[in-house]
Amino acid sequence: NAGVTQTPKFRVLKTGQSMTLLCAQDMNHEYMYWYRQDPGMGLRLIHYSVGEGTTAKGEVPDGYNVSRLKKQNFLLGLESAAPSQTSVYFCASSYNEGGFPDTQYFGPGTRLTVL
Amino acid sequence: GNSVTQMEGPVTLSEEAFLTINCTYTATGYPSLFWYVQYPGEGLQLLLKATKADDKGSNKGFEATYRKETTSFHLEKGSVQVSDSAVYFCALSDPGRGSTLGRLYFGRGTQLTVWP
Numbered sequence: 001n002a003g004v005t006q007t008p009k010f011r012v013l014k015t016g017q018s019m020t021l022l023c024a025q026d027m028n029h030e031y032m033y034w035y036r037q038d039p040g041m042g043l044r045l046i047h048y049s050v051g052e053g054t055t056a057k058g059e060v061p062d063g064y065n066v067s068r069l070k071k072q073n074f075l076l077g078l079e080s081a082a083p084s085q086t087s088v089y090f091c092a093s094s095y096n097e098g099g100f101p102d103t104q105y106f107g108p109g110t111r112l113t114v115l
Numbered sequence: 116g117n118s119v120t121q122m123e124g125p126v127t128l129s130e131e132a133f134l135t136i137n138c139t140y141t142a143t144g145y146p147s148l149f150w151y152v153q154y155p156g157e158g159l160q161l162l163l164k165a166t167k168a169d170d171k172g173s174n175k176g177f178e179a180t181y182r183k184e185t186t187s188f189h190l191e192k193g194s195v196q197v198s199d200s201a202v203y204f205c206a207l208s209d210p211g212r213g214s215t216l217g218r219l220y221f222g223r224g225t226q227l228t229v230w231p
Contacts, residue, residue: 004158020195033219042119042221043159044206088156103149104219106158 001090002026006108009094012113013081021110025086029098032074033104043090049074054072054093081114085105088112117142121205121222128195128229136190136225137207138179146207148172148188149219153202162190162203163167195229202226 007022030051035043042112043098045058049068063085065077074093078085087109122137123164142147147166163172168183177192181190186204 020217040223043219045218046219048218092159099169105163106151106160108158 002095004091004105006089006107006110007106008061008110010111013078013082013114014115015082017081018077018079019112020078020091021091021112022108023074023076023093024072025091025093025105027071027075027093027095027105028071028082029093029105030071031094032068033092033094034064034074035090035092036060037090038087040112046076046089081112083114086112086114117146117207117209117218117220119205119207119220119222120223121203123189123223123225123230125226128227130197130231131194131231133228134190134195134199136203136205136227138188138208138222140186140188140205141191142186142207142209144209145157146209148179149204149206149208150177150179150188151204153204155201159204162173169178177182193229194225197229197231200229213218 004025033048034046037043044074047066048056052071055066056090074096088109090109094104119142120139140179150162152162153159163174165172165181171180179190199219202224204220204224209218
């Protein structure tokens with residue numbers, strides 16, 4: 001049971017390049033989330049998904065897109081990277097407890113630098 | 116709206132000292148409250164949680180009590196160890212339905228360093 005895994009662990013991009021971050025979970029969780037962590041800001045929600053084939057915007061969605069084609073995977077895309085997207089990205093998942101999402105489990109993070 | 120305010124760090128303590136990290140919240144409805152811990156280079160791990168007023172969450176010697184009257188969820192530990200050095204995040208889970216269901220709102224984090 002690997003829990004929540006993220007690929008890659010580190011990445012350096014140039015402004016304008018694109019990339020996709022992959023999150024995978026093997027706990028059969030319904031809900032999945034993408035956060036970014038910046039110094040002194042805590043974690044901020046980018047996008048989330050309440051089930052396969054569904055996505056929704058979070059607090060800071062601009063410049064990002066997501067897809068949830070399979071229940072176990074949640075992809076975060078940057079179409080045209082900007083220096084402001086330099087951050088550490090965390091994926092999380094949670095299961096459905098009586099119709100409400102329960103505790104969120106986090107991946108180890110992806111450190112992204114945009115030059 | 117929903118928000119979490121926690122004491123700013125860094126907090127530096129000697130081993131076996133008493134720890135308190137303050138956390139207060141603003142929420143619509145009745146949220147669940149969490150403390151997450153982040154060790155260097157790792158993701159966040161759930162430390163403890165409480166789902167209703169007066170509940171006490173506890174784990175690894177840490178405790179926090181959900182105080183509705185003071186809208187607080189302060190983290191305490193009676194005797195810290197060097198291995199407790201980490202960043203601690205207070206968070207609340209949106210109790211609403213629809214688009215905000217289950218969303219976590221985090222405080223900015225408090226860095227704790229424990230010296231031997």
